[in-house]
Amino acid sequence: MEKIHLLFCVLGLVFASQAFAMEAYKPGEVWDDAEGNPINAHGGGMLYHEGAYYWYGEMKTGKTWMPKSNASWGGSRVDVTGVSCYSSRDLLNWKPEGNVLPANQDDPTHDLHTSKVVERPKVIYNRATGKFVMWMHIDSMNYGKASVGVAISDSPTGPFTYLYSIRPNKGVWPKNADEADKQSDPPAHYVRDHEKGQMARDMTLFVDDDQRAYLFYSAEENATHHIALLNDDYTQLTGQYKRVFIDRSMEAPAVFKRDGRYYFIASGCTAWHPNPARSAVADSIWGPWTELGNPCVGKNSDVTFYSQSTYVLPIQGKDDAYIFMADRWNPKNLEDSRYVWLPIEFNGDRPEVRWQDKWSTAWFDAQPSQ
């Protein structure tokens, strides 16, 4: 009897370990973490630190519902749970590290209260201070607050301490103020936001080779993007910023650098629904940025393979290997939103993304050098 019991235990362990190891990326399917639970890290970003990747994202847990205020534009939601973190050394097996910035349950005025919006968390490491700094989109339920929030930790796996939220660049004219000044009739919201601080919704962070860090965010009612330089410890803005992609209405920005040039991938603005992705390239982070069109190629490229960009991950130790990370949102059941990761190819300067049913990072090794 004991022997049979032992056999079942061993078999159980074997099946358990097999079930929970992802052996390849299957975009759009349910991806399990190392404990066999669906990975819950949406609108995410990645940090590589001391041999490990840390994937941070929105925890989408519980009932999806539609606040009255958002019905006209399809802004369904789940209440805030927090920011999740998963770690991995091979980008396939993801150990859950827990909720590193939990929602506030008690204070309805708190930015992290369950009734608010916490989206697109990104974490960067500051070499000078040794701190991990998270920036994220903080909003009210109706997306009227349009702010960025900042949190800090001594460890990549948290806990993170929430610092504050702001509307960036209050009372500061952008670096290319000339361009705004040249307009005889500057948009009323732009003048207003100058007084009150700029609106900031979808966002990402980018750390350059010189360790300067930049915040990219959808500003001005999502019509125009701003690029803003962070201070040396990455917890504040310096007031140096620039308006880019003026009136091009983009969300979900992702930024990366390749061969000394800067690349930008984003989406259009259609709430949780997919649209054609955008891409751009620049020699300086401040621009000028040249738009390169939709980087997606082939069937369903017009809807970014039913997904929306969130991050571009350079793979450590592999030459010219970048993963396009995107979310396939399920607006009716946000908890069941999925991940679409695909390799980026380059056609000259142009990043291109093609669908694959199943792939792994070994795919990059088989490519002729580009």
Ligand code: DGJ
């Ligand atoms: C589109 C944005 O890209 C998402 O992050 C989220 O804010 C949804 N809109 C909400 O509808």
